[in-house]
Structures are given as structure tokens and as C-alpha cells.
Amino acid sequence: MAAETTAADLRDALDEGRLVQASTLLAPLDVDDTIEALYRLPRAAQAVAFRLLPKDRSLDVFERVDPALQRDLIETLADAEVAAVFAALDAEERVRVVEELPAKVAKRLIQSLAPADRAQTAVVLGYPAGSVGRRASPEYVRVFADETIGAALDRVRAQPNDDESLYTLPVVDRQRRLVGLIGLRELVTTPGDELVGAHMGEAIQVVSDADEEEAARECLDHRLLSLPVVDHEDRLVGLLRIDDAAHIIDEAHREDAARAGAAEPLTRPYLLTSVFTLTRSRIVWLLVLAVSAILTVNVLEIFEATLDQMVALALFIPLLTGIGGNTGSQAAVTVTRAIAMSEARGRDIGRVALKEATTGLLMGTLLGAIGFTVATLVYGIEIGWVIGLTVVAICTMAATVGGAMPLVAKSIRVDPAVFSTPFISTFCDATGLIIYFTIARAVLHL
Amino acid sequence: MAAETTAADLRDALDEGRLVQASTLLAPLDVDDTIEALYRLPRAAQAVAFRLLPKDRSLDVFERVDPALQRDLIETLADAEVAAVFAALDAEERVRVVEELPAKVAKRLIQSLAPADRAQTAVVLGYPAGSVGRRASPEYVRVFADETIGAALDRVRAQPNDDESLYTLPVVDRQRRLVGLIGLRELVTTPGDELVGAHMGEAIQVVSDADEEEAARECLDHRLLSLPVVDHEDRLVGLLRIDDAAHIIDEAHREDAARAGAAEPLTRPYLLTSVFTLTRSRIVWLLVLAVSAILTVNVLEIFEATLDQMVALALFIPLLTGIGGNTGSQAAVTVTRAIAMSEARGRDIGRVALKEATTGLLMGTLLGAIGFTVATLVYGIEIGWVIGLTVVAICTMAATVGGAMPLVAKSIRVDPAVFSTPFISTFCDATGLIIYFTIARAVLHL
Numbered sequence: 001m002a003a004e005t006t007a008a009d010l011r012d013a014l015d016e017g018r019l020v021q022a023s024t025l026l027a028p029l030d031v032d033d034t035i036e037a038l039y040r041l042p043r044a045a046q047a048v049a050f051r052l053l054p055k056d057r058s059l060d061v062f063e064r065v066d067p068a069l070q071r072d073l074i075e076t077l078a079d080a081e082v083a084a085v086f087a088a089l090d091a092e093e094r095v096r097v098v099e100e101l102p103a104k105v106a107k108r109l110i111q112s113l114a115p116a117d118r119a120q121t122a123v124v125l126g127y128p129a130g131s132v133g134r135r136a137s138p139e140y141v142r143v144f145a146d147e148t149i150g151a152a153l154d155r156v157r158a159q160p161n162d163d164e165s166l167y168t169l170p171v172v173d174r175q176r177r178l179v180g181l182i183g184l185r186e187l188v189t190t191p192g193d194e195l196v197g198a199h200m201g202e203a204i205q206v207v208s209d210a211d212e213e214e215a216a217r218e219c220l221d222h223r224l225l226s227l228p229v230v231d232h233e234d235r236l237v238g239l240l241r242i243d244d245a246a247h248i249i250d251e252a253h254r255e256d257a258a259r260a261g262a263a264e265p266l267t268r269p270y271l272l273t274s275v276f277t278l279t280r281s282r283i284v285w286l287l288v289l290a291v292s293a294i295l296t297v298n299v300l301e302i303f304e305a306t307l308d309q310m311v312a313l314a315l316f317i318p319l320l321t322g323i324g325g326n327t328g329s330q331a332a333v334t335v336t337r338a339i340a341m342s343e344a345r346g347r348d349i350g351r352v353a354l355k356e357a358t359t360g361l362l363m364g365t366l367l368g369a370i371g372f373t374v375a376t377l378v379y380g381i382e383i384g385w386v387i388g389l390t391v392v393a394i395c396t397m398a399a400t401v402g403g404a405m406p407l408v409a410k411s412i413r414v415d416p417a418v419f420s421t422p423f424i425s426t427f428c429d430a431t432g433l434i435i436y437f438t439i440a441r442a443v444l445h446l
Numbered sequence: 447m448a449a450e451t452t453a454a455d456l457r458d459a460l461d462e463g464r465l466v467q468a469s470t471l472l473a474p475l476d477v478d479d480t481i482e483a484l485y486r487l488p489r490a491a492q493a494v495a496f497r498l499l500p501k502d503r504s505l506d507v508f509e510r511v512d513p514a515l516q517r518d519l520i521e522t523l524a525d526a527e528v529a530a531v532f533a534a535l536d537a538e539e540r541v542r543v544v545e546e547l548p549a550k551v552a553k554r555l556i557q558s559l560a561p562a563d564r565a566q567t568a569v570v571l572g573y574p575a576g577s578v579g580r581r582a583s584p585e586y587v588r589v590f591a592d593e594t595i596g597a598a599l600d601r602v603r604a605q606p607n608d609d610e611s612l613y614t615l616p617v618v619d620r621q622r623r624l625v626g627l628i629g630l631r632e633l634v635t636t637p638g639d640e641l642v643g644a645h646m647g648e649a650i651q652v653v654s655d656a657d658e659e660e661a662a663r664e665c666l667d668h669r670l671l672s673l674p675v676v677d678h679e680d681r682l683v684g685l686l687r688i689d690d691a692a693h694i695i696d697e698a699h700r701e702d703a704a705r706a707g708a709a710e711p712l713t714r715p716y717l718l719t720s721v722f723t724l725t726r727s728r729i730v731w732l733l734v735l736a737v738s739a740i741l742t743v744n745v746l747e748i749f750e751a752t753l754d755q756m757v758a759l760a761l762f763i764p765l766l767t768g769i770g771g772n773t774g775s776q777a778a779v780t781v782t783r784a785i786a787m788s789e790a791r792g793r794d795i796g797r798v799a800l801k802e803a804t805t806g807l808l809m810g811t812l813l814g815a816i817g818f819t820v821a822t823l824v825y826g827i828e829i830g831w832v833i834g835l836t837v838v839a840i841c842t843m844a845a846t847v848g849g850a851m852p853l854v855a856k857s858i859r860v861d862p863a864v865f866s867t868p869f870i871s872t873f874c875d876a877t878g879l880i881i882y883f884t885i886a887r888a889v890l891h892l
Contacts, residue, residue, distance in 0.1 A: 032667075039789075064667075157635045167613040167630065167671070184613065184630055189603045220696070221478075221510075223689040225613070225671065243669040246692035250666070253699035257783060260706060263776045270784035271797065278805045282776045283812060289772050290813060294820075296764035307760055311753050314760040318742035318767050318875045325771075325871070326708055326735050330728045333707025337700060338716035343485075351717065359724045366729060367736055374740075425771070425871075429764050 006033070007040035014045040023052045031060045038065065039269055047076035059088050067100040068268035074101060074109070083112040091120040091138050092238075098125065123237075132215035133208035135248060136229040136238030142170045143196050145179050150192030156184060168225040170236050171200045177234045178203050181224075205230050208237050213252045216245035256340075259415070260333070262289065262423070289423065295430045296321075303437040306446050312379065313440055316387060317433070324394040324432035325425030327363065331356050331402030332424050336416045339406055346411035353404045360399025364392035386443050390436045397435065398428045452479070453486035460491045469498045477506045484511065485715055493522035505534050513546040514714035520547060520555070529558040537566040537584050538684075544571065569683075578661035579654035581694060582675040582684030588616045589642050591625050596638030602630065614671040616682050617646045623680045624649050627670075651676050654683050659698045662691035702786075705861070706779070708735065708869070735869065741876045742767075749883040752892050758825065759886055762833060763879070770840040770878035771871030773809065777802050777848030778870050782862045785852055792857035799850045806845025810838035832889050836882045843881065844874045 006025055013022040026049065029037060034057065038046050050058060050073055062070060062085050074082050074097070086094060086109050094113075098106040098121070110118055120138050127133025141159045143152035152169070169187070171180040180200030190199055205228045206215040219227040219240055226239040258265040262285040266273050300307070307313055335352060338344040344352055372388030402424050406416035440446065452471055459468040472495065475483060480503065484492050496504060496519055508516060508531050520528050520543070532540060532555050540559075544552045544567070556564055566584050573579025587605045589598035598615070615633070617626040626646030636645055651674045652661040665673040665686055672685040704711040708731040712719050746753070753759055781798060784790040790798055818834030848870050852862035886892065 153634065156631065184634070185602065188599065188630065188634060220689065220692050225688075242671075242688055242692065243666065246666050246688065246695065249692065250695055250699070253696070253703070254783060257699070257703065257706065257779060260703065260779070262772055263780055266780065266783075269787070269789040270780060271790060271794065271801075275801060275804045275808060278780070278801070279808045279812075281780075282773075282805075283809055286769070286772055286776070286809060286813065287816075290765070290769055290816075293765045293768045296768070297761050300761040300764070304757060304761065308757045311750060311757060311760075314753055314757075314763065315743050315746040315750065317760065317763050318746070318879065319736070319739045321764050321767070322739040322742070322872060322875060323732070323736055326732055327728075329707050330709045330732070333703060334709055334712070334716060334724070334727075337703060341715070343715040344717060348717065355717075355721060355724070358721045359728075362721060362725045363729055363732060366725075367732065370733075370736075426768060429768060433764065 007037045010037060010049060011041055011045060014041070014048055019048075019052065022049065026052055027054070031057060031064065034061050035065055038069070039272065043072060044076075047073055051077065051081065059085060063089065063093060066268050067096065070097050071100045074105065079108075079112075082109065087113055087117060091117070091124050092135055092244075094121050095124045095134060099129070127208055130212055131209045132206055132212045132229055132240055133237065135212050135215075135244055136208070136240045137244075138238045140170065140226075140236075140239045142172050142176075142236060143182065145171050145173055145195070145197035145200065147196055148192060149187055149190045149194050149196060149199065152182070152196050153187045153192065156187065168239075170228045170239065171196055171203070172236050176236055178205055178228050178230050178236045181228070203228060205234075206240070207232060212248050215240055216248035216252075219245035220249065256336075260336075262286070289426055292423075292426045293429065295426075296433060299430050299433045303433075306437055306441055309446050310440075310444065312383070313386075313437070316436070320387075320390055320394060320436055321425075321429040321432050323367065323391060324398040324428035327360060327395050328398035328402030328424040328428040331360070331399045332406055335403045336406045339410055339416055344407065346407055349404060349407045349411075352407060353400050356399040356403030357396055360396040361392070363399070364395030367395060368392040382444055386436075386440045389443070390432075390439050393435045393439065394428070394432045397431060398424075401427065401431075453483045456483060456495060457487055457491060460487070460494055465494075465498065468495065472498055473500070477503060477510065480507050481511055484515070485718060489518060490522075493519055497523065497527065505531060509535065509539060512714050513542065516543050517546045520551065525554075525558075528555065533559055533563060537563070537570050538581055538690075540567050541570045541580060545575070573654055576658055577655045578652055578658045578675055578686055579683065581658050581661075581690055582654070582686045583690075584684045586616065586672075586682075586685045588618050588622075588682060589628065591617050591619055591641070591643035591646065593642055594638060595633055595636045595640050595642060595645065598628070598642050599633050599638065602633065614685075616674045616685065617642055617649070618682050622682055624651055624674050624676050624682045627674070649674060651680075652686070653678060658694050661686055662694035662698075665691035666695065702782075706782075708732070735872055738869075738872045739875065741872070742879060745876050745879045749879070752883055752887055755892050756886075756890065758829070759832075759883070762882070766833075766836055766840060766882055767871075767875040767878050769813065769837060770844040770874035773806060773841050774844035774848030774870040774874040777806070777845045778852055781849045782852045785856055785862055790853065792853055795850060795853045795857075798853060799846050802845040802849030803842055806842040807838070809845070810841030813841060814838040828890055832882075832886045835889070836878075836885050839881045839885065840874070840878045843877060844870075847873065847877070 006029065010022055010025050013025060026034065034053065038049060038061070041049055046069065050061070053061060062073065086097070089097065098109065101109070110121055113121065123138055124134060141155055143155055167184045169182050169184065170178055171182055173179050180203045182196060182200040186199055204218070204222055204224060206218060208229050208231055215227060219242055224242060226241045227245065228236055229238045229240055231237050255265045262282070264281040266277070266281060335344060368388045368391035371391045372384045375387040376384030405424060409416045452475065456468055456471050459471060472480065480499065484495060484507070487495055492515065496507070499507060508519065532543070535543065544555065547555070556567055559567060569584055570580060587601055589601055613630045615628050615630065616624055617628055619625050626649045628642060628646040632645055650664070650668055650670060652664060654675050654677055661673060665688055670688060672687045673691065674682055675684045675686055677683050701711045708728070710727040712723070712727060781790060814834040814837035817837045818830045821833040822830030851870060855862045
């Protein structure tokens, strides 16, 4: 509310070059309100407003805005300003910013870092995109199993970084191999002369090239404040923090939701996304679907003579294809979720298909009975039989196919979310029409 | 893999009453593998296997399995065993278990608790379902602003609980009102004789009856290890931990995904869910959709004469309704996400509708041009015009409606996820058919 009014006032102030007033408007806002106000400004004004922020807040704001706005800011601000913000970021955040930038700008920025920061950034950039190594923080405090609790606590005190990952400390041996985990609380409550090794807990770990989403789920499942990331020799290379894990999972769900709706995820807030970008994120999928839907035209052409004999059959086409599409996507969504939760895998395909076929048959029988009754009352017993039997057959087919498809996708290593709702609808449409006209010809002797 | 073999061996051992062998099979498993093995057992054997677990592992397992399995276990185990597990849970977890149980069983369980635990559980149960009060832990360590760092550190040391929420300590005044937050690290690194009040940070807080999902998002957005929950007088009543916040968001995404596929979320793992439960979770939605699809039959009846004159028009029905449905659901998914991210709200409906109408027009023009060309080549110029113009009109209409619907839902306080993909498909089907036949009549002079 406040942010909206402020954004309107801000825009006026910036438009007319009243920078002192703009600065006064920004001063009382907290980080959230600042971000909301920024998003409501036109692109050119965003960089000016950002530059007017108090220095400590500008870093918080930069860290929290979308990658697209980060890129815009970097491209608009002066080199020295950018370098200052960039140097203040954590290594893994720096990499996320760099990923969004043109290679030339990215290279210049990395060159602007102090040698130690540059080395750390290069290490993180060395992990493949989408791996947990990219998301793990290389800045952490580690303690040694063979040192005393007192010495370990001194290491924590000596660390200038006030990161949350400090609360779960990885314990390593002298070869930097991870051997355990110890909480800061354990350090505080244990006599200082005892050994870390005697009080540490079991080490849960992931390898740096593991998929970021699987690692994040591991972190959340075990409710770890930070999950140690190691190389293939078990040497510690970083920590995945629980807040980053939560953001990875959140982002993965959003991408799935976008793909389930046959659109690519957007990189900037909706209202700031141009019509061209929106179109681009959808048109490819829509084209794929439209081209595959041409199949339904071909199927209907085969039955054109039957349709000509009895035009009333056309009336039920959208109803029947709708039921098939919906049944198929219900099954697909349920099974896709089961795969994501590791509740079902490739080899379960037989059990899943059987379960879905039975479910589809049960639903089809219930719906088909209703369809038979209604169609008989309105159009007579023959059409009643056609509709009733078609609904039973289509529901069984659609549920089976919808349930099996995500597992097929999984076993040929395609993202199950790609076999999305509309894709399955299109498939079920064509098959459903064949079922419909085959039953109609048999029952009506056409 | 191992869990699967173990489950098979376990089942055999339990079937034949070889409990010592079953116990030996369970002994080497960690918590994850134990849970996976449990899920693969038939229901009757689950309680027996659970009873054979070492005591410390059985609690970890109980906390992590689905509510449905928790309920099964409670109903099958002996009263004394249940009481022991129940007493060892945290107050907010106890409430989650209680929510799943028949009232009578729940009451008996709560009676079995020690008075202090019973009181805590009653407090949590006092908050409305779905509120953050239900999910906040009432067991926390709080420190006072006017005491020394040394005294605060002693409080942490005195606490037997080794909860993660100990790492961010709420600071209160003597009236138990929240005044700030201080990290354990800050306590450890600050001289013991300084005051807590001088080193604490700003308090971010939510009210106990706030929606759990909004509170969880607040916690994740601010990357807080725990978010203080207060009553309407700003008095501290609990802490929402970041791991719980992450689980709340994860669960919310799953429900949205299920509803977007027009199914109710399942409460137990897919392979363990019966065909009847699967059917029940889908049939209501499918019925609603089927009944509304009857609208398409009525629409087509109006145009039956037109169809009779030119049966070829029926060939394109599934293609055109498919394009409309997909375009509408693409728009709906994008806008629903924007609402969830607070990027668009009720009052933006004009801007959203305009943006979607433009996007739809652009997509429709691209697809329509292709449709016109293909249809002209195969069926002649007249059909070409009908298809081309219809695609343009349907895409524009579907994108506008699909984009506006979630905002309409939001402003009449209905869950936007309810206006799901298949619902919008059905709406666009009927409207699309009217557009199609109106254009066909005009162009073909029927």
C-alpha cells in the first residue's frame, strides 16, 4: 500500500529530477517496501532509485531482487558502484549474478574482485550449472576432530562472517575430509578441554556435482541447518544452507507449475514482463500442442462418412474429449507427484498402470452410468449406450495412459513435468475419438 | 534398493512370526531406510515392525512418517507404547498427530500426558487450524533485554532441549513482550558483562492467528532461522522454525499442484493409496467438469443445422477447443503464480486483462496465420479464413479469460488454484464453439 503510493511519488520525483525528494521518500522504507517500490518503477528509474539508497540497505535489496533486475542494475550503474556491490556479495550469490550477465560484463566484474574473492568465485563457477556445488557457500568455519572444544570455539569467535551456517559446524580431519557435524550449542555447553571428535554427530553429506534439487530435499528431510558438500574424495568444499535449500525447492515447484501449464517459467515479475516475452514463453508449447492436435482432424476425417450419416454424434465430441483429457491429467499429476516424492519409480510402472486402469474403470462406470441415463432420456436408448460405453472406455484408457506416461518419461530420462496436462489431453483427444466412433458404428450399425 | 529387499525379507519374517530375524533385519537400517521399508509392508505388519525398532530410532521414524501412517500406528499399538511415543514428541508435533485422530483417541492420548506437556499441547490446540500458532513451537529459550550476555548464555546452557530454534533467541522485556532477536553466535562473541539489549537486532514477528503459509513465506524471505510468533499484545507465544516453514511451503505447493490437476491431495503415499481413495479424490472434480461440459453439447445443438449443412466443420472442433483450453490454462497458471508471489492483486485486473488480451492476440495471429495457410492448402480459401479468424479470436478470448479468472477468484476470496486448468478449458470450450460457428456462418454464408 505504502510502497505503491511511494512508487507513484518516486516516479514523479525521479521524472522531474528532484533527487533530494526521491531520497527522502526512500529513506523510511524497509528492505521489503524498497523492493516493492523498485518493481513498480519504470526500468530507467530503477537504477537511479537504487543509487539513492543508503549503502547498507542497497546490498540487502540487491541480494533479494530477481536476477533480471540485478542484471538491469549492473548494466546501468557505473563500474565502480557495481564493483562495490559485487565485492560485498557471497561467492555463491556472485555466481548467480554472473550466470545472468553477458560473458563480457561477467568477466570484467570478476576481474574487479580482490584476488581471494576472485579465486572463490572461480571455484563455485567450476561446478556444473544445476549442481549443488553452485549453490553451496564456500565460506564456512570448519573445526578439527582432534582439537579441543575451546580451540573450536575460538575459531568461531575469530570469524568475521555472521552467517547462519555457523550454527552447524562441519568437523574435518587433517586431510580436510568430512568426519562429522557439531552444533555451536554443543560447543557452548561442553567443557572447553574435551575433544571435538568425542562430541560430534554423524556427518550427512552430498557430493558437489549432485543435483541441487535432490541435495536441497536431503537437507530439508533431515532438517539440517546446513548440509556439507564434499568432493569425490570426501573433502569438504562448501555448505548448503537450509534457507538456500528452501529457495531451491520453492523455485523447482514454480518451474513445475509453469510447465504443467505448458509455459516456460518467467524470470521477472509478471507485470514487468513484456507481451513479447510472455508470448515467447508460451508459443513454442502451444505450437507443439496445435500441431499434435492436427491428429484429431485426421482421425475425424476417417469417420467423416459416419458423421455425415448422423450429425448428432458431433454434439458429444467436446464433452467426451474433455472427460478424457481431465481424467488423464488427474492421473498424470498424481503420479508425477509420487515420482517427485520417490514414492514410485520406473520399475513400478506395472503396478501404477494397473492401479490407474482400475481407478479409471471405477470412475468411468460411475460417470458412464450418469451419461447413459441422461443421454437415454434426451436422445433415446441407442445414443445412451454409445455415450455410456464410450465414457467407461475413455476414462479407463485416459487414466492408464496419464498414469503411465510420467513413469515412461522418467525411465527415458525426460522431465515428467514435460508430459504435462495439455500434452496428455491432446493424446487422449485423438484416442478418445477413435474409441467413440468405433463404439458408435458398432452400436448404431452405421 | 536395500530397503526393498529388506522389506520383502521382513514381510516373510513377520508373516511367519520370526520376530528375532525381523529385528535383526531392521537393526542395521538408518531412519530413511526404515521408513521406506515400513511403507513397503502391508498395514498389519507395519505396527509389528515399528515395535521391533530400537527406542531412539522409533521416535525419529514416527516423527517423519505420513500422518496417515502415524494414525494407523497409534490405533494398532498398545496404549502404553503410544503414550510413550506421544509424550516424547514436541508440542506442535503432538497437535499435528492429534488432528488426524478420532476425537476419542485424541482425548485419551492428551490425558496420558504429564500436566506441563498437556497444558502446552492445549495452548497449541487453541489456535485455529491453518494458523501459524498451530505450527509454532511453544518450547523455546527467551532472554531478557535488560540482562547481561553472560546471564543469557547461562540460560542457553541450562536448556536441556537441543532444538535448532536455540540459534536465534527471542529477546523480551519483563512483560514478555518481544523487543528483539539475538543470535547465539552474538552471545558467544560478546563480552559477558554487556547487556543483551545493546546487541540485539530488530524483531521481525507474526501474530499467532496469521495464515501459516504467509508466515512461512515471511520466514523464508527474511532467511530467519526462526520467526517469533506473538499474540495481539506483542507477547511472545512461540517460534516458527525455518525447517517447518520450508515444509509448510512445500506442502502448499503440492496441494496447488494437485488442485491444478483437478484432484484433491492424497494423505498417504501413492502406492499405498487404495483405488477407492484415488477415485474419491478425483470424482467430485470430474463430475463438476463433466456437468459443465454438458454446456458444450447445448451450444452445438444450437448449431446443429449449420453442422448438417457442412459436416466438415466438425473436423476442427477438437483442434480449436484444444487451442482455446491450452491458451487459457497457460494464462491462468502464469497469473496464479503472480498472485502467489504478490506480483499482482485484485485491483490490477485491468492491466492483467489488457496484457493477456494483447498476448493472446499476438499468439493468435501467429498460430492463425499458420492455420490459415494449412487449411487453405488442404480445404480451400473459405475454410482457411474460418480457421484463421477463429484461432485469432479464440486465443485472444481464452488468454483474457484465463488471466482474469484467478484475479476474480482472489477478489471474491476463492482459492485461485480452484479456477484450475481443466475448469478454464471447459469454459473456453463452450465460448470457443460459439465463436467458431458464428465466424463459419458469416464467412460461408450458411
